[in-house]
């Protein structure tokens with residue numbers, strides 16, 4: 053059935069059955085492939101998008117539940133905080149294979165939006181649901197701290 | 206899709222439009238150069254617009270070869286890193302043979318840099334000489350007065366972009382032996398400020414992995430596989446699947462290994478698969494449980510070994526005053542790379558096909574596709590895409606998932622591209638595991654606490670037997686990947702005997718980041734620790750004693766001792782604060798030497814917290830120091846994460862785990878900090894993708910043991926160790 057979504061600032065009409073995870077609508081219908089499929093059960097964070105600004109696992113979010121929300125994917129991410137995080141990610145070469153990193157960036161932006169100067173504990177808590185099989189965690193932590201510094205400057 | 210059109214065009218099509226200089230090697234392996242029509246393996250392509258492209262023959266799963274090989278060319282050619290791009294090579298085993306593997310194109314065994322260090326630099330140096338010679342002719346000056354700086358030919362008060370000389374250079378003979386830059390003048394090799402070329406696109410979602418491919422009119426196929434390994438399809442009913450919107454059809458794979466379920470999109474395919482009811486013939490299927498497999502391994506350890514790997518059997522245990530003995534068990538492990546396995550096959554206009562894949566072992570799937578689809582080799586093309594991790598899993602000797610895709614494609618009318626997608630559960634339950642292994646080690650010490658005998662028995666399922674690698678890795682029945690790291694230990698251990706017994710196949714097995722070293726380093730390095738403790742010696746001093754005596758600085762023992770000392774010094778070995786414990790381990794693998802000190806707080810019963818890991822590595826010339834540091838960090842995380850809490854178990858042949866909740870990955874809070882120190886070296890570059898994994902788990906085990914608990918059965922969390 054046709055549904056209207058507010059995605060990355062524009063209204064998009066998609067053809068999806070109720071019960072379809074937002075992840076697959078974003079990837080297969082809208083062909084926005086920055087949002088990744090990693091586990092499908094909300095335990096890796098690769099599929100993280102923002103729903104009304106909140107980092108949300110799109111693999112366990114039904115599309116019909118977010119028709120009234122503002123959805124942002126990595127492709128639509130912008131603003132000071134996003135810029136700082138992405139700049140820090142490049143400065144510190146956080147990525148390895150890169151497959152988890154859209155999700156890491158989406159979560160990191162979520163963290164810094166609510167907490168401009170997160171402690172190591174804050175980072176470890178907030179980012180616990182974002183797995184990285186390449187184990188880039190040390191640099192994710194440093195990247196968030198660096199982004200926080202950039203934002204303060 | 207712009208990705209593959211540009212890739213297909215880069216060698217053929219571009220020639221008619223503009224001049225191009227291509228440098229690489231010819232069929233005879235010698236340096237060669239020419240224009241777009243030249244018959245050679247290109248390593249570098251320079252367009253008339255001056256754009257320089259490194260052609261990467263190794264695939265990129267995160268370990269950094271795209272950046273590394275580009276660095277080598279940029280160094281020799283006089284470019285800044287922002288003046289070079291890269292492209293992955295098409296599949297052509299003759300052209301891109303990985304020298305370490307023979308006539309075979311593939312990535313693995315941490316060979317990318319070792320293999321290409323001289324090839325890519327020489328190609329870069331040749332291109333530089335040719336461009337300079339062309340500029341000297343054009344300007345009527347002596348070539349010796351010219352240089353290439355920041356991508357421009359400069360000298361005699363003139364400066365012009367490289368592109369101006371491409372046409373002239375392409376018509377020249379390739380220099381016989383181009384002069385490489387003096388290492389003292391290197392700007393990029395060894396420069397820790399050089400950044401990865403793929404950071405930006407991976408941080409903003411633009412990087413395209415095979416999973417991200419959407420070809421026009423493609424179908425998505427998922428496979429219903431038997432719950433037990435070796436089960437076969439006896440029949441299926443897809444009546445319920447027909448009500449799933451987007452379902453196309455279901456069909457038994459020709460080899461009966463599963464039912465392919467085709468749909469218009471991924472979610473529909475997954476839904477439809479759940480709705481298909483398959484009847485399985487389990488008569489040939491694996492039906493053992495993990496406990497049985499473990500019992501078989503332990504029985505083998507207690508019997509005479511099938512192979513005496515080192516001649517001096519038995520170990521002279523009668524000379525010992527004291528014997529330290531330990532049995533170890535290492536369970537099956539899944540690789541669980543972040544991107545679940547997938548690939549896409551499409552028909553080409555000339556009757557051939559293209560495989561789009563984060564393809565690691567290019568030649569094997571290439572041959573498999575040709576065979577299954579009854580095509581000549583040259584009608585099979587491979588578009589190598591970025592891979593979301595591998596850790597060995599994408600490199601199967603059977604091309605398992607590409608074969609599935611080829612079979613699923615073959616039984617369609619072949620007009621629509623078929624994208625094969627594995628779910629996380631498929632990936633976790635798909636076999637090709639690190640095999641389970643057991644070790645039984647007895648170390649004899651004399652009255653002064655010196656090792657006089659070392660009896661080391663290993664039992665487990667061979668990885669290499671029955672694969673194309675058997676001829677090179679199995680000798681006299683001994684699969685050296687089962688005993689590497691023990692039988693060839695650099696430690697000068699007297700009275701050492703190593704015995705090996707292969708156990709019966711339980712599941713398909715596969716190399717897993719660092720192969721045999723995943724278990725051998727653990728047994729060796731925790732045994733050294735136990736022996737040191739039994740001898741009342743400091744574990745660092747004790748190890749150094751068995752590495753002493755060469756003093757040429759370049760021997761295995763000297764390099765191993767050097768990393769040990771550096772890691773110990775940087776970690777403040779022996780100076781842990783109250784409530785903290787340290788463990789140390791060192792191991793050589795893939796030509797590199799890595800020592801690690803793990804510092805923990807707490808203990809096995811109150812809860813262990815990993816506060817810090819200090820790592821020292823000697824991998825020869827450090828081409829991209831920051832990439833090397835990242836690989837050490839990642840390899841340590843991979844080793845420690847699995848040692849902490851992961852295992853694949855079977856219950857009557859069914860894999861118990863299915864997804865991350867029961868195969869819990871290392872999480873961000875698990876390791877407090879990792880410090881990496883690189884030993885300066887002028888030796889040829891050696892591996893970096895794997896060598897930090899082997900010492901990580903034993904260093905952790907030794908720290909936990911220093912806090913009072915010996916753990917010799919993995920994973921630790923299921924064997925008496927609480928983690929905070």
Ligand code: FES
Pocket residue numbers: 088089090091092093094095096097098099100109110111112
């Ligand atoms: S794919 Fe959604 S959390 Fe893993």
Ligand code: FES
Pocket residue numbers: 147148149150151152153183184185186187188267543593594
């Ligand atoms: S960078 Fe590979 S999974 Fe995170």
